[in-house]
Amino acid sequence: MLKAMSGKMCSSSSILQAQKLVDQLQIEACMERFKISLTAADLVRYCQGHRRSDPLITGISSSSNPFKDKKTCVLL
Template structure:
């Protein structure tokens, strides 16, 4: 087989994969941005009180806090 034919068949295969991926993406059901934004805001408001990034972590339950301090004499 010639190098040109291999290259050509490889690019045809890549093009088929791209078309298949685009068809898959086009067939996905999408929701409107306004609906998604409303749902996201509602979720954040409902779960904000339990989010450690917003409320912080108690020092007693923080596994990454240093257990002892370094003292230089």
Template structure:
């Protein structure tokens, strides 16, 4: 009835569930608090918050385009 392939896939699934069941879980509130603390500690170097200096911006055009 069952092929060897489906038995093998079922065994892999059971093994994966065992691995996941044995993983240590971290509470979401602790993880969120750690993420907020990390963001606050590194906000001075975040280019989205602090901005990028025009002299060091690699995407800013160095020359202006002149049409003749």
């Protein structure tokens, strides 16, 4: 069950992990790449165009906040 690899003993699980890593790296190597300068400029334009509706910038009104506690807990 143990195999020699580069002078070290490796278990089958580490071989499987290494194969998964190689497969993932091969997938990533085949992906189409975008020029960072174009992508960054597009991102800046998008953020500037949507900043008025961005809750991280403008905040959320307490009446429309779905995460606001509906009731308060009072301990006596």
